Amino acid sequence: MTQEQIAQCPQCERTYQETDRFCQICGVQLQLVAPSTAPVAPQPHPQVLASKPLANSAVQVRWNTQAILGFVFLLVGITVAAIPFAHVALAKLKTTGERGRPLAIVTLVLAYPLFALVMTLFITSIVIAATGGAG
Numbered sequence: 001m002t003q004e005q006i007a008q009c010p011q012c013e014r015t016y017q018e019t020d021r022f023c024q025i026c027g028v029q030l031q032l033v034a035p036s037t038a039p040v041a042p043q044p045h046p047q048v049l050a051s052k053p054l055a056n057s058a059v060q061v062r063w064n065t066q067a068i069l070g071f072v073f074l075l076v077g078i079t080v081a082a083i084p085f086a087h088v089a090l091a092k093l094k095t096t097g098e099r100g101r102p103l104a105i106v107t108l109v110l111a112y113p114l115f116a117l118v119m120t121l122f123i124t125s126i127v128i129a130a131t132g133g134a135g
Helices: 046-050 065-075 079-096 101-130
Strands: 006-008 031-033
Touching: 065 079, 065 101, 079 101
Parallel strands: none
Antiparallel strands: 006 031
């Protein structure tokens, strides 16, 4: 029979469920450890700890490159590239713990309507050209 394990942050020592991968406070990858037999003291809510400076505050969570590229493609008007990059970013962000989820969501929210508008204008111009103009 296998022994249960819990996830623990090696930096701030908060414990999480076994399925969690990154610390909600400092963003460090969690390590699986055997639970201790001693009772665990209740830990403050993560938002309370987030306002306090950490002992090693040099840890920075990276930005997801695909989320940034998707947003850049959206800004320059290449929605055909922005949409896949944003979708790939959302898929990767579920497992990597990187930053960029709001950026990818904003990219998709803006890119889909812009893509629909561009395609509508393109199809309309083709229909107008095929019917001999507006006359």
